[in-house]
Amino acid sequence: MTDPDYLETAAGRRIAYHKTDGSGPGVVFLGGFMSDMDGTKALALEDWAQANGRAFLRFDYSGHGKSSEAFTDGTIGAWADDAREALVGLTDGPQILVGSSMGGWISAILIRHMPEKVAGFVGIAAAPDFTEDSMWRDFSDAERQQLIEEGLVHVPSDYGDPYPITKHLIEDGRKNLVLRDPLKMPFPVRLLQGTADEDVERQVALNFLDHIEGDDVQLTFVKGADHRFSSPSCLDLVVKAVENVTA
Template sequence: MDDKITDAPAFFDGPHGPLAYRRRQPRGAPTGPGLVWLPGYGSDMLGGKATAMAHFAADRGRDSLRFDYSGCGESPGDFEAGAVGRWTEDAAAAIAALTRGPQILVGSSMGAWIALLLLRGRRVPIAGLVLIAPAPDFATELTPTQWSEEDWARLQREGRLEIPGDEGFVMIYTRYLFEDGAQHRVLNAPLQAGCPVRILSGLADDVVPPGHVLRLADHLEAEDMIVRFIKGGDHRLSRDSDIATLLTAMAEIAS
């Protein structure tokens, strides 16, 4: 097994063009279900939580798969043509093509929404869910309450909106992102998990408030579900202590 985490990606033909991915396989037979990383909006497969998942899987003799949605990270394409429906199709194709058997889906923010869409549609076999700062239905339930009327008007008028972030990073949102999101809601009906679920949420998260996380927990029907609220944790949940909590959550499912 190659222990390099940031080596060059491989590519496969996804439904919307080539998708970059990194898969790590154990030398022998896997000891249990593999783990799949589902990035958040504007994120990719090279972040700290994603690489921590890959190391976790390698240490336990499990497969792991990380990939970038079309137009994101190392995958070519037009980012602004993407939305949760399109990226869910990417995820379903990647998992079907690059894994075998039930997988533990580890989704961050929008990635958690995509994991729930995969669950609802029974599009891939799922052995467990680890949802980090989950933002299902953010296009209808969260962002509309967090933006100013001026920002919304500009988005509707121009079809896109740029919002400056940390360290000069600019996040781009499109009108299509929100139109598509309204067609892929998951909190409008109960969800039958049929697998263990772990949900992690930071109490200092200014993007996904605890109330939204509790609403998700109420909609998810699972015999084995634990919700952890992390004091001082923000939306990224990328501190060393946050990563340790993530590893604990994964270990509870992948034991």
């Protein structure tokens, strides 16, 4: 695997990325919480883009993968800034955003603040507002008190070590909520959600659908699919959703 290139942001963070040249509108993959750009979905889309001569970009937020900074220094706002600078600095013209899990929230933030750079959106198990509507909601009283007093709690993860959740992640998340007001998306939108997803409840997908204002918005539930959404059949659905949007 080739080494990534790096983009230095205005805040001095070094964002690792891989870019495929090709025709537009390009496709930009935005990964999930504590994920990286080398995941199955990102690589499957890169293969599709290269086979079809389509421009493609995948990158790591700061504190993720090969990018600089510590994960515990990150916030939703900082990661959205990383994504915004990657979108502005590394792509030409409007792009199709493919947001996985937290990447769906980051995509919604970008769409709200720079709609002129977006030609379409595909959300995969999208998790908008999860720091407030999932993490904070589900913390015990003891965990909330620990977070307030010590600034850090660890929550179990099905993907490895416990997640370190910081007070400033929760507080910054409240400044970037997207499901409290309508979301204007005047372009094709495809949302994909597994019914066996134990990280993102199916109601989140329905709430996201209800908040999006647009004339071409579709939500597809896949029975038995989990949060990874990375089985061969799920990857095929992701590619088809991107093809549908590009069409």
